[in-house]
Amino acid sequence: MKGLSLPVPSIIVAFCAAVVMYLGGSGFWMSLAILLVWLATLWLARPEPTVETIDRDDGSVSRQAMVELVEPFGLPVLMLDGQRIAAANAAAREELGAHIVGQDARVALRHPEAIGLLQKPQGRALVRGLTGARSIWQVSRVPIDERFSLIEMVNRTAEADISRAHTDFVANASHELRTPLASIIGYIETLADPDAKVDAATAAKFHATVLREARRLQSLVEDLMSLSRIEAEKHELPRDRIDLGQMVGTIASETAMTVGEDRLKVETVEAVVMGDRQQLDQLVRNLIDNAFKYGDSQAPVSVSVGVVQGEAELIVADRGEGIHPDHLPYLTRRFYRTDPGRSRTAGGTGLGLAIVKHIVERHRGKLDIASTLGKGTTVTVRIPLVLQQNVAADPSLS
CATH class of the missing domain: 1.10.287 (Helix Hairpins)
Structure with a gap:
């Protein structure tokens, strides 16, 4: 025996x-x-075999040995003794709960697709909603012998979210491009039709509309290309020493020449950061442009640069209508608009804050948008300052 x-x-x-x-x-x-x-x-009076020591033809396998076998896996892994969970690694216990060890796997997973997989000796299934309403898991069963088998779980939720976001982006971009194109084509066809008998005043109005839509289309394409470049470089740390205060002062002076000095209040100090000059310039211009587009036309826009806890802090505030709190979490999404009609009339592409967010992320900074209905909106950007020890450690930065 x-x-x-x-x-x-x-x-x-x-x-x-x-x-x-x-x-x-x-x-x-x-x-x-x-x-x-x-x-x-x-x-x-002999002791009954327990899950701690399981009799087998080739000797005994302790539960501790099972735990040691599956614990190092980064993915959730279960070891089944028949249909019962004999061991579960830390990743599996985190996703499904520590109580699953010793349970029937069909009860622990409690999902039709997973239960269908457990009825087979081996196989693979895509299980939706296993650990959450939007979760997607690829669950595989691999037999070890006639008694034991392994269950491996791979989280595919992020991949599905990325695919969904890509599909949404393409659909939104296509819609945004189609709208001005349809307008341009419609007006040009009318002007080119010899039977339309368009008078000079109407023709001039049509030409102005075509020009406006063409410029809107140009802005949209430029923003899409800009966003694409920023995303392509997001893992590359910027290496230029830039005085953000000086840059903001220069941009504010240029803007004041267009809108009037009384419409722009500026206060800056020296704040040197490691950055991409072109992208930081775009970030500042986008925020100031948004403040003038959606703020009160009679109230000034304030722009300031300060130093707070080792970070350069850029604040752009307007005194407009403000933004409802429900919209705030989604403002940096591509093509998201709180008021589509007003945004298009103002010449917005719906990509300005998405570009700002990606520039801030590339510079390892933080972006915060606060707004109060009837009082206005304040956008705060914080970017780490260049520290003296960093310059000493890397002479190329000096």
């Missing part, structure tokens, strides 16, 4: 006792009967 642990000392004691009784005159059959009863008692 392989793998059976016999109580050898107790058996020896039982034989010795039987021999002593026989020699003492108890008789052979009485001594044998007592020996058999004693051995039967030892057999019935």
Whole structure:
């Protein structure tokens, strides 16, 4: 009987006792009967095999050995003994709960697709909603032998989200490009039609509309290309030393020449950061442009650059209508608009804040948008300052 642990000392004691009784005159059959009863008692009192030690033909496998086998995996992994979960690594316990060890796998996973997979000796299934409403897991079952098998879980939720975001982006971009193109084509076809009999005033109005839509289309294409370049470079740290205060002062002076000095309040200090000059210039211009587009036309826009806890802090504030709190979490999404009609009338592409967000992320900064209805909107950007120890460590930065 392989793998059976016999109580050898107790058996020896039982034989010795039987021999002593026989020699003492108890008789052979009485001594044998007592020996058999004693051995039967030892057999019935033997410990039952538990999940800690599982008898197998090739020896015994401890539960600890199972845990040590699956624990190093980064992916959630379960070891099944039949249909029961004998071991689960840390990643699996985090996703499904520590209570699953010892449970029937069909109860622990409790999903039709997963249960269907567990009814097969091996296979793979895509399970939606296993750990959350939007979660997507690829669950695979791999047999070890006739008794044991492994369940591996791969989280495909992020891939699905990226694919969905890509599809949404293409659809939104196509719609945004189609709208001005349709307008341009419609007006040009009318002007080119000899039977339309368009008078000079109407023709001039059509030409102005075509020019406006063409410029809007140009702005949209430029913003799309800009966003694409920023995303392509997002893992490359900028290496130019830039005084953000000086840059903002220069841009503000240029803007004031167009809108009037009384419309722009500027306050800056020296704040040197590591940055991409073109992208930071675009960030500042986008924020100031948004403040004038959506702020109160009679109230000034304030722009300031300060230093707070080792970071350069850029603040752009307007005194417009403000933004409802429900919209704030989505403002940096591509093509998201709180008021599509007003945005298009103002010449917005719906990509300005998405570009700002990606520029801030590339510069390892933080972006915050706060707004109060009826009072205005404040956008705050914080970017780490260039520290003296960083310059000393890398002479190329000086």
